Amino acid sequence: MSDKAKKEEDEKKKKLAEEGDDEDEDTTSEGDDDGDEGDEEESDDSADADEKPAKAPPMAAREAPKVSASFARNLWTITKREFAGYFNSALAYIVISASMVLFGLYFFFYQGGIWQVDRASMSRMFDFVPAWICFLTIPLFTMRAMSEEKRLGTIELLITLPVRDSEVVLGKYLGALGVLVVQIALLAIYPIAMFKFPWNMGAFDWGPFWSSMFGLFLMGAAGIAIGMLYSGMTESQIVSYFATASTLLILFFVGSLVQFVKGWPGEVISFFSFQTRYEPFSRGLIDTRAVVYFVSVTVLCLLESFRQLEGRRWR
């Protein structure tokens, strides 16, 4: 290797060390194995050394400080596209509006509706909403995330753009999560309309409401990660839908079995059940164990999705 190249490399290393802090953020964020930053350093001594020095060092030096910025920018671009994609098709509108109609009917009429509760509370609502979201909203939002890209081949164009696999997975995830957040946030219409404006039917206890919403969000986050995972396994949206819906429903309703199953099997069930995990939230409790559980499910499924996407290269 020529002296010039050595010198350049030293400079680069120094630069990398300076920028180290910025970089950590990226490497820890998502098990990103595409990484350029680390690899570029070593490669100069390898067989292709004669071709490298002219080009690679400036490239690496330019890239290193930019890595986390470009990660965020690409992530945002993909998320934005995904989110807009949902609202470019009729699906998101139909699902959200149909859900809202159904929630409304449930809210007002089911077993006498809110009137029967005789309390300024939304708790009844939060018995029903999670199941509905598991059964319909999440699977419908995630079914096309990966499977359609695979079926139409668009994934090939996306992945051959200079994006990291982690950006693709996370971007798609956040896009779907964004739509779910819209759906969940719209639920706030009910208490606001009933207890704030235009009607003011009493002092509403906002605590349990927000905790329920938070629980719903966490559960949804985990559910979407599961849906993404299934979506990546198949090219068929229908298969993806049913796999996600049944998994989520089982995870949810298995909680109802807890009262019949004694001993450790019951504990195992309640450990896994979305219902038992969600239950404290609807009572106004933020259960850290449940938070950890939902976040773990999310992270695990996302990592698996990432691994799956990466695995395409080896098949």
Next chain:
Amino acid sequence: MSTDVMIYASDLSKNFGSFRAVDKINFEVNRGEVVGFLGPNGAGKSTTMRILTCFIAPSSGTARINGHDVFEHTLAVRESLGYLPQRAPLYLEMSVYEYLKFAADLRNLDESTFKKRARSVVEVAGLAQVLGKEIRQLSHGYRQRVGLAQALIHDPPILILDEPTSDLDPNEKAEFLDYLKQIGKDRTVLLSTHNLKEVETACARAIIVSRGRVVADGSLDEIKGKSGRVRYVVEVQESGGDSPYRGTGAPPRAKEVSDLLATIKGAARVNELPTDERAHAFELTSDRDTDLRAAIFRAIADKGWVLLELHRDTQTLEDVFRHLTIGEERRNRHVGKGEPPPVKDEDEDDEDDDEDDDEDEA
């Protein structure tokens, strides 16, 4: 010199299960070359391109794009590439403009560069009329143009195009090939296609692959000379018909003519070609470079027969292509009886009209 090698593949192999889609492919493409990448369906063209564009990883071997290893520095590789996959798979729900913007964003073009580049690629690809339309509404030809536009948006030094002309009409094809020649002056273009005429118009060099192997690589003239066969077509008058028979003696029978032609030194094979009753037509192939036309004429004239036509066919790229790839196919079919059927995913969309035509002619 070495820095000018823009695409470098060495012993590149890819297995899908037990099916070997790409088998130790070696080639280099230099800066400023427009190279045609040819081969029958399932020959491994798309697979090779997918390896070069980091969509899949090779099972073994190495490849470098612009000096970056496709395995180690995938981001740097993809940054220096513009890639148009087969059938231009685009997001249908986006508008053309949105799509270009999306690609530009992921390529980290800033706003002003994007505007400048967008203007030029839109002009090149002829997209001005459809910029605001959803891609869903566009014909396949237009979709392919959008695919091309997104591949060019960042002005890449290397373009890899997988059957970029398959959905274009003849005028568009001609336009596109002209454009390729233009941009190919300071860029590197690897272009896969079934259409040999396109290669002859746009490329100075071709790489022919078959069954995952490179069977020919070189300038078009080199490749044309490669199979080393020359074909002569000879037509001899058989009977009078409208015009009186002008030969001496009795008109020859087909057998006589074919026997005579077979005796000519250098003639490898003689085949009768279909004609009407007025003439005998024969095809004579020779493995030699020497010109047999004089010998053929002399032999026929000595017999006193009437030579109606004599011409020598120089090999077209098509002949060479067929010669190189059909032989391969047959050989492998015999050997590989126990082989599992090709993975369906491979080149699945290859069944183009072009290809079908080619097959029919064969």
